[in-house]
Amino acid sequence: MTALRTAALAAGLAGLLAARVAGQDPRLERLDPDTRIAVAVLVDSARASGLPAEALIDRALEGVAKQAPAPRIIAAVTTLFANLRDARAALGASATAPELEAGASAIHLGVSPAALTRLRVLRARQPLTIALSVMADLTARGVPADSAAAAVLALAGSLRDDQFLAFRRSVERDIELGTPAAAAASSSVRLGAGALTTDASTPGSPRPPRRP
Amino acid sequence: MFERDDDTLTDVTARVAASLKKAVRLDPALDARVMAHVTALPVHRPVGSLGRVWSWLRRPRTLAVSPLAGLAAAAGIAAIVFVAARFGRTAVTPPAGDRTPVEFLLVAPRAASVMLVGDFNDWTASATPLHTAAAGGLWAVTVPLAPGRYRYAFVVDGKRWQPDPSAPPAPDDEFGSPSSVVTVGGTL
Numbered sequence: 001m002t003a004l005r006t007a008a009l010a011a012g013l014a015g016l017l018a019a020r021v022a023g024q025d026p027r028l029e030r031l032d033p034d035t036r037i038a039v040a041v042l043v044d045s046a047r048a049s050g051l052p053a054e055a056l057i058d059r060a061l062e063g064v065a066k067q068a069p070a071p072r073i074i075a076a077v078t079t080l081f082a083n084l085r086d087a088r089a090a091l092g093a094s095a096t097a098p099e100l101e102a103g104a105s106a107i108h109l110g111v112s113p114a115a116l117t118r119l120r121v122l123r124a125r126q127p128l129t130i131a132l133s134v135m136a137d138l139t140a141r142g143v144p145a146d147s148a149a150a151a152v153l154a155l156a157g158s159l160r161d162d163q164f165l166a167f168r169r170s171v172e173r174d175i176e177l178g179t180p181a182a183a184a185a186s187s188s189v190r191l192g193a194g195a196l197t198t199d200a201s202t203p204g205s206p207r208p209p210r211r212p
Numbered sequence: 213m214f215e216r217d218d219d220t221l222t223d224v225t226a227r228v229a230a231s232l233k234k235a236v237r238l239d240p241a242l243d244a245r246v247m248a249h250v251t252a253l254p255v256h257r258p259v260g261s262l263g264r265v266w267s268w269l270r271r272p273r274t275l276a277v278s279p280l281a282g283l284a285a286a287a288g289i290a291a292i293v294f295v296a297a298r299f300g301r302t303a304v305t306p307p308a309g310d311r312t313p314v315e316f317l318l319v320a321p322r323a324a325s326v327m328l329v330g331d332f333n334d335w336t337a338s339a340t341p342l343h344t345a346a347a348g349g350l351w352a353v354t355v356p357l358a359p360g361r362y363r364y365a366f367v368v369d370g371k372r373w374q375p376d377p378s379a380p381p382a383p384d385d386e387f388g389s390p391s392s393v394v395t396v397g398g399t400l
Contacts, residue, residue: 027334055277055331056335058331058335058363061334061335062331062335062363062387062391063386063387064335065329065335065336065337066373066387066388066389068386068387072386072387073387076384076386076387077384083297097360098359098360101360101361102361103394104394105361105383108383108384109383123276127359127366127397129359129360129361129395129397130395130397133361133393133395136380137380137393137395138395139383140380140381140382140383141380141381161397162397165395165397168380169383172380186298212316212376212378212379212380212392212393
């Protein structure tokens with residue numbers, strides 16, 4: 001009976017180990033073993049707390065594709081996890097995965113979580129992905145985080161998503177032409193929604209591929 | 213003779229009928245006595261082939277297994293769990309109607325090949341090649357994307373990473389070479 005008990009125990013342990021390994025996303029096998037364990041823990045934590053784990057996997061895969069060292073990959077995934085958690089706290093439990101990813105990018109670039117919460121209030125019942133992305137994109141283009149947030153919040157009540165993208169293009173064009181980033185954002189806000197030309201097609205007509 | 217017999221028969225019939233019409237009084241304890249008797253009877257179950265199998269399955273017995281056989285069984289269970297989890301996973305793909313075609317362009321006149329890598333193809337370098345769309349080194353590919361925010365970059369000639377000059381830069385370039393960002397609107 002002792003042998004039987006030992007065999008049963010071994011079977012149970014082997015089953016648990018196999019389930020643990022098999023439950024891991026197979027894409028993570030591209031990472032070295034130590035990095036894989038660290039990333040898998042973060043992915044599990046994200047899933048357990050309702051955060052978009054796919055974003056963490058994507059970031060790790062980006063690091064592997066670019067042959068980044070393991071500590072840098074782990075640091076990037078850890079930072080993203082924290083930013084996603086902050087974005088969810090700011091946007092609320094009903095925020096979608098794209099909203100959280102865009103919000104995390106904005107927070108990473110210095111936009112305050114309070115600005116995200118304010119945007120949620122101003123655009124209640126509307127998707128925030130584009131508005132949050134524009135906030136992050138403008139900051140990445142050099143517009144100070146406070147100015148980018150203020151510009152998006154000022155337009156939040158009046159712009160559609162396609163107009164937000166046109167607003168971003170307008171600011172980018174001004175920056176490329178030499179206007180200081182903060183001034184480009186504020187001048188585009190002053191122009192208002194009416195001056196923003198969009199590439200939105202007539203509803204119901206076939207839509208051509210759009211550019212990033 | 214016949215008349216007298218008829219009279220007798222009529223009389224008997226009348227008495228029987230009167231007797232039958234009387235209300236029958238049962239002993240109040242009859243039900244309890246009957247049920248006690250029924251409960252005391254032995255239980256008879258039909259024993260068919262199924263019953264014999266069930267009985268065999270329930271009969272305790274000692275099972276002797278060597279440690280080697282136990283480990284083999286453990287390995288088998290582990291293999292089944294692993295294979296089921298590894299290959300039983302199904303990808304959740306949004307319906308094509310929820311996806312927006314996004315065109316990626318790069319001008320690279322001297323390039324022999326250009327690949328698009330990003331969140332949408334698990335950063336697999338060979339998954340999404342661009343094609344030369346026109347003379348002058350214009351490379352293009354159109355990818356249907358679900359609503360979301362994606363990081364991506366181009367890989368030129370299999371080795372040189374390059375962001376999209378016409379798209380917003382990714383918030384950080386913590387991996388050494390910068391990426392770009394595309395956002396697809398809509399509800400998800």
